[in-house]
Amino acid sequence: MRNSRPAVFLDSALYRQPGFGNNHPLAFPRVSAVVELCASLDWLPSEQRRDCPCATIETLCGFHDRAYVEALRDADARGRVDLPVREAHAIGTSENPLFPGVFARAATAVGGSILAAELALQGLVVFHPGGGTHHGKPDRASGFCYFNDPVFALRTFARRGCTRILYVDLDAHHGDGVQEAVRDDPRMHTLSLHEARRWPYTGAVEDAGAGRACNYPVPAGFNDSELDYLMQAAVLPYAEQLAADALVITCGTDALAGDPLSRLMLSNGALWRAVEQLVRRVPAAVVLGGGGYNPWTLARCWAGLWARLGGYELPDRLPSKSQAILRNLRCDLIEDDEIAPEWLTTLVDAPREGPVRADVEVLPSRAAAARRAALGRGRP
Numbered sequence: 365m366r367n368s369r370p371a372v373f374l375d376s377a378l379y380r381q382p383g384f385g386n387n388h389p390l391a392f393p394r395v396s397a398v399v400e401l402c403a404s405l406d407w408l409p410s411e412q413r414r415d416c417p418c419a420t421i422e423t424l425c426g427f428h429d430r431a432y433v434e435a436l437r438d439a440d441a442r443g444r445v446d447l448p449v450r451e452a453h454a455i456g457t458s459e460n461p462l463f464p465g466v467f468a469r470a471a472t473a474v475g476g477s478i479l480a481a482e483l484a485l486q487g488l489v490v491f492h493p494g495g496g497t498h499h500g501k502p503d504r505a506s507g508f509c510y511f512n513d514p515v516f517a518l519r520t521f522a523r524r525g526c527t528r529i530l531y532v533d534l535d536a537h538h539g540d541g542v543q544e545a546v547r548d549d550p551r552m553h554t555l556s557l558h559e560a561r562r563w564p565y566t567g568a569v570e571d572a573g574a575g576r577a578c579n580y581p582v583p584a585g586f587n588d589s590e591l592d593y594l595m596q597a598a599v600l601p602y603a604e605q606l607a608a609d610a611l612v613i614t615c616g617t618d619a620l621a622g623d624p625l626s627r628l629m630l631s632n633g634a635l636w637r638a639v640e641q642l643v644r645r646v647p648a649a650v651v652l653g654g655g656g657y658n659p660w661t662l663a664r665c666w667a668g669l670w671a672r673l674g675g676y677e678l679p680d681r682l683p684s685k686s687q688a689i690l691r692n693l694r695c696d697l698i699e700d701d702e703i704a705p706e707w708l709t710t711l712v713d714a715p716r717e718g719p720v721r722a723d724v725e726v727l728p729s730r731a732a733a734a735r736r737a738a739l740g741r742g743r744p
Contacts, residue, residue: 368644371674372483373408374476374492375399376416378469385463389625389657390508392695395494397663398670404686405667407676414483416476416494418468419516423478427515427545429503436510440467453504460505470510473497477513477612477652481520484610484648489673493666496614496654498539499564506541507564508655514612515545517650518552521610527551530608532599532642533558534635535616535654536626538567538579542614547573553606555599557582557591559619559626569730575739578602580727584627586619587718588634595638598728603645611646615639615669616654617662621716622704624697625657631713632665636672643673659693660707668711678711 379395402408424433432453439445443464445456456462473495480490498514499507514531521529531546533539533556543566546552553576556567560581567579580594603611615635619628643649651673656662671678682690690708706713 369487369489371412371489371491373402373413373670373674374416374480374490374494375413376472376476376494378465378472379494381465381469383463383466383469384508385461387696388461389697392659392693394656394659394662395653397659397689397693398493398666400689401663401667401686402670404683404689405676405679407667407671407674412674414479416472416492417479419471419474419478424471424474424511427502427519428511432503436470437467440465455505455510460508460510466510470497473513474511474516477517477650478520480650481517481610481612481648482524484650485521485524489643489649489651491651491670491673493653495652496535496616498533498535498614498654499537499541501541502545507537509541512541512545514539514542514614514652517612517652518542518546521612521648522549522551526610526648528606528608529553529610529612530603530606530646531555531612533614534619534638535614536618536623536628537562537616537655538564538581539614540564540566543567543573543577547577550576552576553608554578555602556580557594559584559586559628562626569727570734572731572734572738575735578731578735580731582628582727583721583723586628586630586724587716588631589717590720590724591630591634591638593720593724594727595641598731599638600641600645603642608646610648611642612650612652613639613642614652614654617656617658617665620658620661620665621713622661622707623656623658625655629716631716632661632668633713633715635665636669639669640672657695657697659695660690660703663690663693664707664711680710682709682711
């Protein structure tokens with residue numbers, strides 16, 4: 365069963381501007397490639413598309429430290445970062461480079477995720493692929509993330525009266541910035557599936573925060589069957605027990621087979637299925653982008669995800685104009701002979717099923733025990 369609610373796609377012209385400079389894992393078209401691919405398939409009519417507003421300084425300071433917000437704005441305006449600012453706020457580094465328009469781009473991701481939550485409360489399912497900057501910290505950039513737009517979506521739900529808000533992170537990297545940000549808010553619950561022993565080296569299964577965090581660090585080679593197992597044994601039961609009234613999902617594509625910055629082996633169909641199962645169970649849902657460092661698997665995954673949310677049929681083979689978009693993509697992290705032929709001609713991956721290994725099978729019980737222990741420590 366697919367999503368039955370109307371869906372809307374959030375976009376911005378800023379997402380089509382080059383960013384991050386050369387020799388950076390994000391130095392390729394991301395949202396723009398998804399938009400072009402969807403448009404080539406007639407999947408983006410005007411009534412399903414909305415522009416993201418740019419968050420104001422005051423809005424950004426609702427979570428981020430004013431000194432950091434103003435430092436990023438001023439560095440962008442000046443085109444350089446002084447050493448004390450770089451050391452205090454981690455901007456202007458190889459990880460979080462300064463590039464023209466960085467402030468407006470990051471602030472637009474925040475504005476888009478705030479709008480996404482507001483539209484979700486009106487009964488729409490909202491896809492904002494330019495969002496998902498889940499590593500951003502209150503006072504500094506982290507992991508290619510300058511601001512933390514998922515936090516703003518969650519806080520928008522809370523401000524509008526939601527009391528059981530669930531954040532689910534399907535990115536290959538632990539959603540550390542979000543978990544830290546909402547740790548002490550009793551309305552917020554976080555759940556992250558991520559590769560074990562992968563940067564930022566947080567999100568151990570024993571880390572339950574204040575009792576409302578669930579972490580599932582999965583091994584290299586994580587397959588579709590294992591994701592399905594965790595969804596049925598842990599993620600969906602948690603959402604149902606919580607009776608969540610609002611949901612934010614970060615759906616990075618770096619958990620897919622072929623991504624150069626992870627060792628997970630999912631198909632895009634497994635990710636789509638996980639997102640759909642969650643969206644169907646929660647009345648207000650926002651789906652964000654996130655990581656992903658293979659332009660072909662990213663564009664195909666997010667375009668297909670939009671089709672599933674928006675009610676479009678996935679073709680067995682892409683038309684020539686859609687294939688041309690994929691053929692024009694480039695990535696310094698992937699050699700030409702590593703580009704799989706199906707990345708250029710189709711949207712749907714072949715399933716990547718396999719055994720559910722013991723170290724995956726035990727994660728639900730271990731995470732549940734960690735939550736019980738954390739809740740027990742919090743009782744007077």
